[in-house]
Amino acid sequence: xxxxxxxxxxxxxxxxxxxxxxxxxxxxxxxxxxxxxxxxxxxxxxxxxxxxxxxxxxxxxxxxxxxxxxxxxxxxxxxxxxxxxxxxxxxxxxxxxxxxxxxxxxxxxxxxxxxxxxxxxxxxxxxxxxxxxxxxxxxxxxxxxxxxxxxxxxxxxxxxxxxxxxxxxxxxxxxxxxxxxxxxxxxxxxxxxxxxxxxxxxxx
Numbered sequence: 001x002x003x004x005x006x007x008x009x010x011x012x013x014x015x016x017x018x019x020x021x022x023x024x025x026x027x028x029x030x031x032x033x034x035x036x037x038x039x040x041x042x043x044x045x046x047x048x049x050x051x052x053x054x055x056x057x058x059x060x061x062x063x064x065x066x067x068x069x070x071x072x073x074x075x076x077x078x079x080x081x082x083x084x085x086x087x088x089x090x091x092x093x094x095x096x097x098x099x100x101x102x103x104x105x106x107x108x109x110x111x112x113x114x115x116x117x118x119x120x121x122x123x124x125x126x127x128x129x130x131x132x133x134x135x136x137x138x139x140x141x142x143x144x145x146x147x148x149x150x151x152x153x154x155x156x157x158x159x160x161x162x163x164x165x166x167x168x169x170x171x172x173x174x175x176x177x178x179x180x181x182x183x184x185x186x187x188x189x190x191x192x193x194x195x196x197x198x199x200x201x202x203x204x
Contacts, residue, residue: 052081053200056191060089060115061124062133062148068204069093069151075200076158083194084155085186087165090204091172093118093152094162094180107173114172118148156182163190 053075057068068084076082086094098116100108115121123132140147146154156162163184168174176185184190195201 050081050197050199051079052083052194052198054083054085054191054195054198054202056085056087056201056203057090057093058087059124059204060092060121062118062121062136063124064204065090065093065118065121066148066151068202069148069155071202071204072155072160073151073158076155076160080200081161082155082158083161083163083198085163085165085191086183087168088172091164091168091174091179092121093148094164094183095174095178096180097178099175099178102175103173110173118152121148152180156180165191 053072055068055072057065059065059068068090072082072084092115095115095117098111098114100111103111121133122130123136126132126135128135137147139145161184162180162182163186164174164179166185166187169176169185
């Protein structure tokens with residue numbers, strides 16, 4: 001279920017709550033981006049880039065998350081240090097379920113509409129009212145391609161550093177206990193520190 005399937009009045013109310021919370025939580029992003037620019041310029045000048053890859057997983061669809069996890073696993077297998085930052089919809093990749101306990105009404109609504117984990121995320125194209133993921137999972141099984149939940153387990157086994165964006169968690173009403181064990185928690189500064197030293201940075 002997504003916002004477009006709700007009554008117009010309820011959809012607008014939920015969207016307004018989300019927009020207001022996003023504006024409140026992202027006031028400092030302008031300064032953070034300026035900090036990133038300065039750190040990258042310093043790294044370029046001193047040649048401080050390391051054999052490291054930093055990936056921001058923003059999108060929450062099966063195919064985009066599959067691409068992010070595939071790149072992360074490949075980089076880790078090549079011996080690179082890899083960090084993945086899961087933000088907004090990307091948090092669905094590291095969720096283990098949905099919880100409504102102790103949440104506000106708005107947070108409960110968001111939790112109800114969000115997938116409960118990587119096994120239930122939609123596809124970005126050809127979702128076909130939920131039939132798309134089943135179709136692609138069937139094709140992947142036929143061709144011995146790992147499913148998204150298995151890829152998430154693989155990157156953990158390979159030592160990929162997985163960080164959940166605390167600001168996004170507040171906006172989306174995601175609690176720590178809803179996420180995989182071993183996931184770290186951080187903010188913009190955590191991302192900037194890794195990104196400024198990385199040879200590869202991706203936003204997916």
